[in-house]
Amino acid sequence: MNQLIQKLQKEDRRMTRLIRGVKIMYLILIPIYTLLSLFTPDFTLVQRGGGILVVLGFIAFTVLFQRRINEFNSVDYALPTTQMLSQTMKRYKFWKPELPCALLAALLIDAGLCLIHVENFTDPQIRAKLLDIQGTMLPALLIGIVIGTAWWYLKHKPLHDQAQTMLNELMQE
Amino acid sequence: MTTKEERFNKIVADNEKRIRRICRYYAPFEQDSDDMCQEVLVNIWKSLDNFRGDAAISTWIYRIAVNTSLSFAGRSVKQARFRVDADLQQLGKLIDDDKSDYELREWQLDAMQTQINQLSIIDKALISLVLEDLPGKEIASIIGLTEPNVRVKLHRIKETLRQSLQQQLNQQDL
Known part of the structure; x- marks a missing residue:
């Protein structure tokens, strides 16, 4: 029993450290990017706007990360079974509001970075570089979506369907 | 503290x-x-x-x-098996609503376990709580259903078990 408690406490500490680490990273990046966007002397208004878009993307990711952590922490096995099953279904469903928000956040960062460099867009080298970035970013995003979908299908869909079957059976009159 | x-x-x-x-x-x-x-x-x-x-x-x-x-x-729901270590009289509760001294005969124990394993995982969960001697009100609170709903479900499960055992008994007699 003591071994188990030590393991549980270690796991709690590991999770707390991980969450704190990621939050600190975002909380450092957000002010730095905000300050850079607003106070870099050479920046034009469009570039400052680009910087703000990057910051908004970071903020969106921070909020999404916090929501995910809250969801993870709120898994409560002491709820009545019907409630626990409904929560499981919600947790493992494919289409969540977070999904388009995460895509939007990625696009905000992408658009922001483009705007920061847009002043030099007439320069063929910069233009080629920007197009290169887009050429990498969009397929990467697509691959991410495909991997995420496959992951959900293999790992989460069976749990979702199982919870749904059990809940349907319980709610059957 | x-x-x-x-x-x-x-x-x-x-x-x-x-x-x-x-x-x-x-x-x-x-x-x-x-x-x-x-x-x-x-x-x-x-x-x-x-x-x-x-x-x-x-x-x-x-x-x-x-x-x-x-x-x-x-x-691994397909592999899930319900193991009952309860005594025969306790298992008798599952097919006897008025909780009188219905006792299963030895040969019926295996049949009973087989029948219980045919049930869905949800029905098994309800059965496990009945075997714990919990009142309907507490089972309802654990599962998150109303007490009458739990009563109906338990009645159906018991009826299914009773019928299956009766069939087995008839086959034995033949």
Whole structure:
């Protein structure tokens, strides 16, 4: 029993450290990017706007990360079974509001970075570089979506369907 | 002021038998049962901070044990087997609503276990709570249904078991 408690406490500490680490990273990046966007002397208004878009993307990711952590922490096995099953279904469903928000956040960062460099867009080298970035970013995003979908299908869909079957059976009159 | 560790130790010490019994219902082998118990303990630890005493501690423990067992069994629902170590008289309760001294005969035990294993995992969960001698009101609170709904479901399960056993009995007579 003591071994188990030590393991549980270690796991709690590991999770707390991980969450704190990621939050600190975002909380450092957000002010730095905000300050850079607003106070870099050479920046034009469009570039400052680009910087703000990057910051908004970071903020969106921070909020999404916090929501995910809250969801993870709120898994409560002491709820009545019907409630626990409904929560499981919600947790493992494919289409969540977070999904388009995460895509939007990625696009905000992408658009922001483009705007920061847009002043030099007439320069063929910069233009080629920007197009290169887009050429990498969009397929990467697509691959991410495909991997995420496959992951959900293999790992989460069976749990979702199982919870749904059990809940349907319980709610059957 | 007690620490989380002290509260956890006390709850586990007070309810160890209860937890082990529920896990045994769902796990056919000792090793599976031990793994399931470990998972129940982990979930008790995780849920301990949220326990406000709104429900009785026994109800709270049963909810965690049943929900964990359903999740655990759900991973390999086809392989899930319900193991009953209860005595014959206790099993008799499952097919006798007025709880008189209905006793199964020895040969019926295997048949009963086979029949119980034909039930869905949800029905098995309900059966496990009946075997724990819990009143309908507490079962309803654990599962999250109304008491009349639980009564209807239990009645149907018992009816199914009774009919299956009757068929077996008829076959024996032939």
